[in-house]
Amino acid sequence: MVTAQGSPSPRTGGDPGPAVSVTAAVVREKGGPFALEDLTLSTVLRPDEVLVKVVASGLCQTDIHVRDQHLPTPLPAVLGHEGAGIVERVGDAVSTVSPGDRVVLSYQACGHCTPCLTGNPAYCALSFPANFGGSRLDGTNALRAGDEEIHGHFFGQSSFATHALATERNVVRIDDEDIPLELLGPLGCGLQTGAGAVLNTLKVAAGSSVVVIGTGTVGLAAVMAAKVAGAGSVIAVDIVDERLELARELGATHTVNGKEEDTGARIAEITGTGADYVLEITARPEMLTLAVDALAPLGTATLIGGAPAGTHAPVNMNALLGGRTVRGVAQGDSVPQLFIPQLIDLYKAGRFPFDRLITFYGFDRINEAVTDTRTGAVIKPVLRIGE
Ligand SMILES: [Zn+2]
Numbered sequence: 001m002v003t004a005q006g007s008p009s010p011r012t013g014g015d016p017g018p019a020v021s022v023t024a025a026v027v028r029e030k031g032g033p034f035a036l037e038d039l040t041l042s043t044v045l046r047p048d049e050v051l052v053k054v055v056a057s058g059l060c061q062t063d064i065h066v067r068d069q070h071l072p073t074p075l076p077a078v079l080g081h082e083g084a085g086i087v088e089r090v091g092d093a094v095s096t097v098s099p100g101d102r103v104v105l106s107y108q109a110c111g112h113c114t115p116c117l118t119g120n121p122a123y124c125a126l127s128f129p130a131n132f133g134g135s136r137l138d139g140t141n142a143l144r145a146g147d148e149e150i151h152g153h154f155f156g157q158s159s160f161a162t163h164a165l166a167t168e169r170n171v172v173r174i175d176d177e178d179i180p181l182e183l184l185g186p187l188g189c190g191l192q193t194g195a196g197a198v199l200n201t202l203k204v205a206a207g208s209s210v211v212v213i214g215t216g217t218v219g220l221a222a223v224m225a226a227k228v229a230g231a232g233s234v235i236a237v238d239i240v241d242e243r244l245e246l247a248r249e250l251g252a253t254h255t256v257n258g259k260e261e262d263t264g265a266r267i268a269e270i271t272g273t274g275a276d277y278v279l280e281i282t283a284r285p286e287m288l289t290l291a292v293d294a295l296a297p298l299g300t301a302t303l304i305g306g307a308p309a310g311t312h313a314p315v316n317m318n319a320l321l322g323g324r325t326v327r328g329v330a331q332g333d334s335v336p337q338l339f340i341p342q343l344i345d346l347y348k349a350g351r352f353p354f355d356r357l358i359t360f361y362g363f364d365r366i367n368e369a370v371t372d373t374r375t376g377a378v379i380k381p382v383l384r385i386g387e
């Protein structure tokens with residue numbers, strides 16, 4: 001396992017060359033606020049890099065986990081990993097996007113390891129340093145506050161800024177001229193994670209039973225995708241009635257309020273023999289235990305939520321002997337350049353109405369967006385950053 005421990009500390013001095021001025025939300029201390037600062041972003045592009053003028057960026061729970069240092073991205077840093085924008089410049093070796101193209105930014109991968117070469121970039125051997133390392137893989141950074149180096153390249157983008165530096169590997173060109181770009185950033189992480197777990201990983205069969213534990217962005221994307229797949233029953237579990245109501249509108253056939261009802265008993269009652277698929281998104285150990293217990297023979301439980309490092313969950317060993325499977329899923333097993341256009345097609349067909357999850361905020365209201373997502377007042381905040 002490669003960790004970010006070897007990431008360099010911010011350095012000072014040295015001429016970084018030509019740069020563009022950016023306004024970025026900087027996190028300087030653990031749990032501290034996102035503070036808008038004027039920085040510079042080097043425009044000396046590596047051959048594979050793509051400079052993007054950011055239009056909007058989703059805010060994901062992972063940004064908050066990193067701000068709070070549950071994951072060891074070095075600070076000060078610019079986070080943000082659901083960016084959407086317009087290509088401004090490209091490196092010499094980039095051939096799939098050009099200046100003026102509309103793009104969604106997704107997660108980063110190395111492109112050279114065995115998972116990448118076998119079409120599984122979400123499981124890249126360098127996934128942690130490439131997404132959370134706070135620098136390019138070679139340890140350099142393009143962002144500066146005066147002479148001070150600021151950690152960037154978060155998920156190959158750091159999209160909480162008026163410009164982001166991505167690479168050809170993690171930009172997805174959007175050829176559709178009609179769809180508003182400001183809606184699309186969350187496709188690059190939260191939405192592809194939930195929908196991909198259903199459509200790519202589990203390949204949910206028509207008529208089957210699907211349980212979704214946790215109905216935030218990822219869970220509601222999974223609910224919509226389960227309906228697309230033709231699942232017979234889609235059981236949404238949460239503790240917030242408004243979210244369960246929305247889950248029902250988006251395709252859930254049953255809802256369970258885990259605070260008021262015995263979740264395991266209700267799933268057993270609805271499914272009879274247990275669920276064919278359970279998606280566990282809350283990252284709470286007791287819910288993974290429950291997910292396995294809720295499975296029908298030959299059923300699969302997927303763990304999608306990210307728990308704090310070192311978290312363990314007890315699993316009923318004998319349940320696994322009934323042909324049951326537990327597996328973790330990252331980024332919905334998505335190859336973003338293939339899957340995001342498919343999700344946009346489903347959106348346009350009215351079958352993946354993810355715009356219903358989104359609440360827009362001005363960039364200067366980023367801390368309010370964090371509070372509102374924490375309290376559950378909004379599901380998916382999207383920051384309007386540029387024109
Ligand atoms: Zn790789």
Ligand SMILES: [Zn+2]
Nearest residue numbers: 060062189190
């Ligand atoms: Zn995310």
